[in-house]
Amino acid sequence: MEDCIIIGAGPAGLTAAIYLARFHLSIRLFDCGSSRAALIPKTRNHAGYPEGVAGSELLRLMLTQAERFGAVRETLEVTRIEPLETGFAVHADGRTFPARAVLLATGVVNHRPEGIEDELHGEALRRGLLRYCPICDAYEVTDQRIGVIGTGDHGMREAVFLRGYSADVTLIAPEAEHRLDADCRAELDAAGIARIDGPCDGFRIEGERIGVGTANGRMAFDTLYPALGSRIRSGLAIAAGANASKDGCLEVDDHQRTSIPGLFAAGDVVKGLDQISHAMGEAGVAATTIRNMLAQQRPIRR
Structure with a gap:
């Protein structure tokens, strides 16, 4: 059983993977290859890149960083999140992956x-x-x-x-x-x-x-x-029973917790400013909360 499964490998999911792996937790990251950030030819808003950086290059560097600390990436599309009495079962490509916690970072799709x-x-x-x-x-x-x-x-x-x-x-x-x-x-x-x-x-x-x-x-x-709006990719969480706004954004508290215990959400799938920096900040909050929740269940020891 993984400590946490992250669904979505955009800026939010990858930031959470870096944090959680460095907390010495076992992380599995699901990436179906459709992050909206990969479509950005060059972002000049991202701090630390004065000449700008391509979205695909930013994602590549973040994935390299997450894997360096032990995060495992799966190039599969998740089809269902199943809440269990203890933890979750995440279903993808005919396989089942158990996890103590799940973070949804699936973002949106522009029309x-x-x-x-x-x-x-x-x-x-x-x-x-x-x-x-x-x-x-x-x-x-x-x-x-x-x-x-x-x-x-x-x-x-x-x-x-x-x-x-x-x-x-x-x-x-x-x-x-x-x-x-x-x-x-x-x-x-x-x-x-x-x-x-x-x-x-x-x-x-x-x-x-x-x-x-x-x-x-x-x-x-x-x-x-x-200016045609977007589709919020929150269906997995809603099908599992999570609360969402009428436009499909997942409802979370100040620590990125959804209405389902142990299920978290960060980034554009949550209502807020659709920006890389904002998604990364939410992911940092979610990852730290996940770490502290898991430590309360079973102390983390090396």
Whole structure:
């Protein structure tokens, strides 16, 4: 039986693995290879990397660090978490792994614009023509021509946030017409943000810009930000009985404990700021709480 199984190998899961392994606990880390951080061409928000660091490289370094201290990585997708009378059974690929505690760090999946092919999506991300996190990288598109794919309150708020970086921001409806109430329209007008009806389709890289079809014909932007929301990957915990908000974020206390004793959650799967630094901080809190909980059950001795 492992002391702790961590599900998810993004910044939160890997931070927890480093902490827990250095607490001299037996750790098994499940990595299905879909961390959202791996899609980041280069983050310049992460402290300690003045020239920036690619998301994939950051994950590689963190995994190397966790394995150096004894964490074991499994490249399997977990299908079920089963609470037991004592601990848990984690099911993956027809196998069962027992654990005294479980930490869920499965994150979220961004909703992509419809009609954008995988190859084009990947190339646009690598070149900074398509971006998903204004907090992370809007600085890099200061004073450039920015398109935001979205509508409603969520689309309006993202466009207004980006207006703090450029005077040239356009909000494009993903479908036929915008769904904007009077307050949203007033906010956009006050910020000087143009709004264009959709559908938003026909994505193409055009030289140093990304082109897209709209109700006003084809337009080209220095970068596009999809403001289409995301899917919270909390299903494993919810199926096991954990409480979640109506949007699917797991409910945790100040020590990252879910409503199921021994089941913890950290990172984007929990409601909060979807940032690497925030996920890592939550993971440090969760890992320390897990260590102290296990030590109360059975003192840790070398």
